[in-house]
Amino acid sequence: MSGIRNSLQCHCGQRIIARDVMQTGFYLRLFGPSYVYVKYRCSRCKKLGEQFVKQEEWDGGILRNAAEEVAADDKERFDTLGPIDINEVIDFHFQLENLGDLKGIEPPHPPAKKVKQRSSTER
Numbered sequence: 001m002s003g004i005r006n007s008l009q010c011h012c013g014q015r016i017i018a019r020d021v022m023q024t025g026f027y028l029r030l031f032g033p034s035y036v037y038v039k040y041r042c043s044r045c046k047k048l049g050e051q052f053v054k055q056e057e058w059d060g061g062i063l064r065n066a067a068e069e070v071a072a073d074d075k076e077r078f079d080t081l082g083p084i085d086i087n088e089v090i091d092f093h094f095q096l097e098n099l100g101d102l103k104g105i106e107p108p109h110p111p112a113k114k115v116k117q118r119s120s121t122e123r
């Protein structure tokens with residue numbers, strides 16, 4: 001047994017991800033293993049294909065393209081930021097407090113007065 005699969009591949013070798021999938025299904029069998037059915041259109045060769053994956057080999061992450069969920073540079077940035085620490089929480093709290101004073105905020109411009117339209121026949 002090869003264990004859990006971590007990807008689906010088209011016959012051409014292209015990896016199948018969630019956006020290629022047109023249909024999934026679940027085949028429950030009373031005897032023997034149950035199967036997850038995946039119908040897809042390959043993003044490279046544009047061919048339709050379908051595969052059955054044994055339920056026990058199916059991992060919900062098979063179709064997830066991790067690179068797409070968080071762009072690589074974003075991920076690097078998040079990694080360097082680290083977890084939110086208590087000082088950041090306190091700063092944020094004070095920023096919210098300052099927001100409470102609405103008098104300091106300039107009022108929006110008053111709406112322009114409607115100019116009465118003179119009709120050209122009114123003379």
Ligand SMILES: [Zn+2]
Binds near residue numbers: 011012
């Ligand atoms: Zn293909």
